[in-house]
Amino acid sequence: MVAAGLTGVYAESIPNFELLTLIMFCAGVLLGVRDGMLVAAVTEVIYSLLNPYGAVHPLVTVSQVLGMMAAGLAGGLAARVGLPGLPVGLRVASLIGIGAVVTIFFDLITNLATAVIFGQLVPTLIGGVPFALWHLFWNVVLFAILGTPLVAVFSRYRARLS
Numbered sequence: 001m002v003a004a005g006l007t008g009v010y011a012e013s014i015p016n017f018e019l020l021t022l023i024m025f026c027a028g029v030l031l032g033v034r035d036g037m038l039v040a041a042v043t044e045v046i047y048s049l050l051n052p053y054g055a056v057h058p059l060v061t062v063s064q065v066l067g068m069m070a071a072g073l074a075g076g077l078a079a080r081v082g083l084p085g086l087p088v089g090l091r092v093a094s095l096i097g098i099g100a101v102v103t104i105f106f107d108l109i110t111n112l113a114t115a116v117i118f119g120q121l122v123p124t125l126i127g128g129v130p131f132a133l134w135h136l137f138w139n140v141v142l143f144a145i146l147g148t149p150l151v152a153v154f155s156r157y158r159a160r161l162s
Contacts, residue, residue, distance in 0.1 A: 001027040005043040016135035020047070021071045021102060022142050022150070028075020029084065030154040030161070036072030044068040063113035067106030074102050084155030091151065092144050099143030100136060107132040 001023065008019030024043065028036025048061040056064065078084075083094055107128065115124035 001030065001039045002043045002046070005039070006046060009047050016131050017138045018135075019142065019146075020044075020068065021099070021106065021139050022147055024068050024071040025075035025078075025098070025102065025143070025147065026150050026154050028072040028077070029079040029151050030158050031076070032158075033073055033076030033080070036076040037069045038072070040068040040072035041065050057113075057117050059113045059117055060110060063109045064106075067109050070105050071102045074098050078151070079155055079158060084151045088148060092148050095143040095147040095151065096140050099139045099147065103136045103139040104132070107135055 005020050005023040005027075008023055020043065024036065024040040027039040030036070031039060044065045044067075045061070048056045048064050078094070078098060083091060086094065111125055111128040111132070112121075114128070115121040118124055
């Protein structure tokens, strides 16, 4: 799952279009809350330290790790409450909501960390809005289209791992 996540982020060429959040959500579905969060943390630390745009400030790294751990947590909790077994329409709607919440949380804490570093809270948050909206749009689309079948598949493999 770490390798799949890193492949997704290093293959990206469009800013804020990434597969990592969905993959870390699926790690939670497959491995459960604890291990999904661990996979997300390890993946995000590697990506933040070896970011193709340059190393990230330690505070931003911590915020990115926490934000991505939320995706692993959400996946583990979603599997625990039966999301994979929902009818397709309800699963899509649930994944849209989960994808939106996880993405907003990630963008909010990383933008807050960046604002603290620059000492410009309001301008940094306002400047981040277009990027956050783009990120939100794509993650919602990815969660709905790819997440719907992936959650079902990873749920079946989770049962085999138990």
